[in-house]
Amino acid sequence: MxxxxxxxxxxxxxxxxxxxxxxxxxxxxRTLWEGIFRDSPRAMVENEELIVVRDRCTVRLRYVFDRxxxxxxxxxxxxxxxxxxxxxxxxxxxxxxxxxxxx
Numbered sequence: 669m670x671x672x673x674x675x676x677x678x679x680x681x682x683x684x685x686x687x688x689x690x691x692x693x694x695x696x697x698r699t700l701w702e703g704i705f706r707d708s709p710r711a712m713v714e715n716e717e718l719i720v721v722r723d724r725c726t727v728r729l730r731y732v733f734d735r736x737x738x739x740x741x742x743x744x745x746x747x748x749x750x751x752x753x754x755x756x757x758x759x760x761x762x763x764x765x766x767x768x769x770x771x
Contacts, residue, residue, distance in 0.1 A: 726747055727745070
């Protein structure tokens with residue numbers, strides 16, 4: 669997944685209280701993602717919807733806490749600008765919504 673992210677990446681997280689922002693630092697993004705999946709080895713990310721217009725796309729993602737219990741998770745929207753020359757994208761995430769853990 670990181671191979672598709674451009675060097676000028678902008679990534680916004682929603683960790684309380686005020687979130688965080690990674691700008692132009694793919695190694696920091698790698699560290700963040702590695703930590704998330706190391707701490708939650710049964711987690712997975714699903715693409716729910718993808719809308720592409722010219723060089724921009726919006727994707728709705730669902731982060732599932734445990735793939736064997738898919739009713740608990742959180743949703744986020746990612747906004748991306750594509751670069752056709754390098755086949756990479758600059759990504760910005762926002763608007764996370766937590767779901768209830770339902771049986």
